Structure formats: C-alpha cells, structure tokens
Amino acid sequence: MIDYSQIPSPCYVLESEKLIENLELIDSVQKKAGITIILALKGFAMFSAFPIVKQYLQGTTASSLFEARLGREEFGKELHLYLLAYQEKEFPELIQGATHISFNSLSQWERFKEKTLLTQVSPGLRINPEYSPVEPEIYNPSSPLSRLGIRAEKLGDKLPEGIEGLHCHNLCESDSQALARTLEQIETLFGHHLPQIKWLNLGGGHLITSKSYDIEHLIQVLTRFKSRYPHLHIYLEPGSAVAWETGVLRATVLDLIETSN
Template identity: 50%
Template sequence: MKVDIKTYKEVHRPTYILEEERLRNNLELISSVAKMANVEIILAFKAYALWKTFPIFREYIQSTTASSLAEARLALDKFGSQAHTFSPAYTDYEIDEIARCSSHLTFNSFSQYDRLHLRAQKANNQISFGIRINPEYSEIETDIYNPCAPGTRFGVSADKMPDTLPQSIEGFHSHCHCENGSDVFVRTLKHIEEKFAKWFTQIKWINFGGGHLMTRKDYDIELLVDTLNDFHKRYPWLKVIMEPGSAFGWQTGPLVAQVIDIVEDKGIKTAILNISFSCHMPDCLEMPYHPAVRGAETVEENIDYSQPYTYRLGANSCLSGDFMSAWRFDHELQIGENIIFEDMNHYTTVKTTMFNGITHPSLAIVHKGSDELEILKEYGVEDYFNRMD
C-alpha cells in the first residue's frame, strides 16, 4: 500500500510505523561513533526488539544485549549472535540455556556469581563473566528509572568489592543513564573511575550500559568521542562496550491512531482513540512524558479548554486514568481522523500489554526510497487468547 508519510491518511487502523530511512540514519551515526571512539556499541532489546528488522541492524552492528532467557534466545535465534546478558538474578532452571545463548554474562551480585558461574561455564566454556558495579551516582531525575537510588537492587558498590576479584571475572558493567547527554557521561565516568579504577588492572572489558542518547539532535558527539578516547589512553587494555536502546529507535517513526468518539464533561473535550496510553505507550504515564502529536500544539500548563480545538486524548480502555492532557489542534477533530504520535518505536512495542483485550496496533515499515507500507505483523483476538492459553 502506498502511503503519504506526512499524514498516513491511507492508514485506518492503529499501527506502529518504522521508517527505514530514519533507522538507517541512526545506525550510520552509531556505527561512526563506534569507529571514532574504538568501542563496541550494541543493541539493547529492552528498548527495541522488532526482530524482522534485524537484517538491517546486522549491516552496522554485530551484537546485542539481553536481560532474560527470552531476549538471549532472541539474540541467538533471530539476530544470529550470542548476547551480552545481564539480569538482576538468574534462576536455576534457566541459567544453563541463558549461558549457551550468551557471549558475556554479568552477575548482579557475588552471591549469584558464587552459586551459578560454574554451571554457566559448564554450559558454555567460552563465556566471559562480569560483575555489575554501582557507582552510587546518577543524574536520572525520575526515581522509577534510577538504578543508583539509595536502596537499589542493582550492582555492587565499591565498599563491598573484594580487593582481588575472582579469577574468572573479566569485566565490569555499569548502567546509570536514561536518555542522557554526553556531559552526564563525563560526570558519571569521573565517579566510576574514582570508585573502581583500582580494579581495572584485573579486568579486560567495561560496559558503560545504556541511556546514551547519541542520536538526539543536541547530543554532543564530539565530547563523547573525546571522552572515550581519553579513557582508552588511561586504560588501553580495556575493551569498552556501550548498549543504548533508545538511541537506535529514536525518532524512527510514529504510532498512528484514529479518533473513534468525542465526549465532553465539565467543559473538557476528550477525543477517544482506538489505542491506549497504558497498553501501547506506557512510558507516557510511567515517566511521565507528554508525547508530541503531529500537527498539534502540546499544552502542559494553564490548560484552557475554552480555547478552540483543545482536547484531551483518551484511550478506549476501562482504566480511568488512561488519558493525557492536552493538545491544541488547528481544526475541530473528526471521527475517523488520524492522530499521529511521534517517536513511538522505542520502549513501546517491547512494553505493550493486551489489558482489556484491546486490539494491539499492527507493526509496519516504510522502506527506504519507497512510499510502500509493508505490514510486518497484524494482531487479532487469537493473540489475546494465546496469552492465556
């Protein structure tokens, strides 16, 4: 089906749309950073796992990062390479298969390492073990996303590290960013080095985790590259790994929905859509953040619904709070009209639910140099049944 990518007027059902040209632009930038900084940048499935697009990714990167058995299998079965795996805690009944699917396995605690590393090594004698460290510093302002907040369940702080690491621990993993700039990485790196550099001579690699939003327009790429190259000069034996998620899917396409009713109460107009914030854009409510809607002005303060064409957008779920406020359009919304939520290809499809049995949006791609929309997956009632089967 040919589509107008400005309006997607030909699309009449909820659809996540990936625009391949935008994806390739991100991949090319990320690949160039990896080369300039002599680091390995890998895809974090927790933010993006649309496996039918993996052949595109394989043109630019070779590895991925997993946090579960399912993601580790996704890496091996669909991406075609073993995963860099981290989990807050591995289970006895999954550790063997996880190890077989992993090139790197990071433990969250020394107790997990002590209990499970021999089993993992028996399952895969080529595996490289790491330990997650907690630098006790993060500039993430939303607590739900802050892995270094007091009482965190993530990683080992410097005061709990042994002077000599277990012989088979070859790397450190640190994750304390969330859609941050390189200036934040510079400040974080200072804390990591101050607390953990004395162990760097005992390891071979260090993984600086995700949250490095290098594809955002205002991200200072030069600062990141210079910072990483300076790090190499100080510790030339350490291989550096980074595993952003959002950076790969950032601004690569929208979620297209439709208006199915318009209701009003106490002067507040709500356009009800055939999608759900809770089910299909959960970070909007969790973070929270106010998504951009194409052709509409976002109104966050001093909302005046008496102003023309000012609407809440609400879901067709039974959850009372499944709505967001507010947007101002340049016309009166009509039943059947498309509402296009920008930038909906990271932390969306990986987090969706089928709460209330609401029909899941389709997955689609517009290929580079083409106006043809290819449907990758459509969902129906059977998919809801299968979750309970």
C-alpha cells in the first residue's frame, strides 16, 4: 500500500509492479508474433523508468530532436526517427545514433537523401493506408485531405532507390480488429512494394494492455501477415499502452469556489 502522505504534490506516481505486468504482456506478444516492439517516447517518456522498460523493449521512436536525444542518451538500443519535416540545422544531430528514419514525403526524402545515405541509418517512407478508425474526421490521419504519409498513387510501381522500409501510423488507442483492417489496406494498396523492403513499421495506437484488448487475435493477425512476408522485420511502437493504468497523478485542491447554477 502506497502512503501518499509521504509523496509530494503535484507528482506522477508510477507503480513499478504494474509497469512490469504491462511490459511482460507486451514482451509476450513480440516473442509469440516474431516482431519487435519499441517505445514511442511521445506517449511515455519517464526516463527514470527506462532501466525497467529496456529490459523488455528493443528501443525507442522519437518525433523531435530532444526525444531523439532522450532515446539515445537514456535508453539506447534501436532509435527510430519520424518527424513531419526535418530541418537542415537539426538533421546532423538528430540522425546521430539513429538506426531507422522515416520521411513523411517524397520531397523530404529527396532533400535529405544524400545525408542519410552517408550514414548507417535505414531509411523509409510514411505511407497513408487510406483507412483509420479515428474519429472525428479532423483527427483522422488517413483522411483524403491528410498530409500525413504518402498515398499509393504517388509512389507508383517502384520505391525510390535507397528506401528500405515503410512506416504507417493510423491508429489511436485502437484494437486488434483495426490493425487487421490496416494490414488489409496495406496489402491492397502497397502490396507490390512489400517484397522491395526490409522492414514495416505499423506505428503506435495499439492499446495492447487494455483489459478489453484481444491479445490472441493480435498475435494471430501478425503471425499470418508474417507468414506471407517472412523477410519483413515488423515493428510496433506503442506509447500509452506501456504505462496504461500503472499510476496516478497526486494533486492537492488549493481552493474551492462555489458558483450558482
């Protein structure tokens, strides 16, 4: 039992036992499905917990310069990068120590292609699967007017030379059925590209540690997909699922002001 009277306010309180339970579940998924799961820092960045987290997860994914530094300096292992747009002044530091990088557009890839290919980083493109369960439409990353990822007709029959992976992010606290539908869309729209690449990153939004999540169906979906594309290294990058229901925010009420209805 936690004695909250001994904890300062305000304060985030993380229960390590609950965190480990989540991580053990996530680890069982990656082992049974034969995939790799990394931590999305935008969803959970409590670096004091990284000594525990990195016992189970294989790296981090960053969406900013400082997240990249956090992943590199405090977590180690694989470091994946995805930003909507990269800046010339940040790029040299950003890519330092990275293992994978995804570009949001063909123009961004062309702009940073030469600098990327001078490193050991594996480059990829973010794709738009033209499906997402996210509502309302204004938050849908796969809507017809979305600028997040490249639509199939823009890629043509062959990927740009040097591209080794594809990245898709269209879920948010979603279930395994949404992932299954996403993979169907990827095969329909981008299936001819899959033999050309080494890795496929299915992004975040997988609420694996929710009590209602169908873990067995998730493993089944991933295993079947892997059987069709055994050469692909598949990544998931959940964030909130890692720390889902593992703690509380301790706060103090400082004032009460009554209002009339």
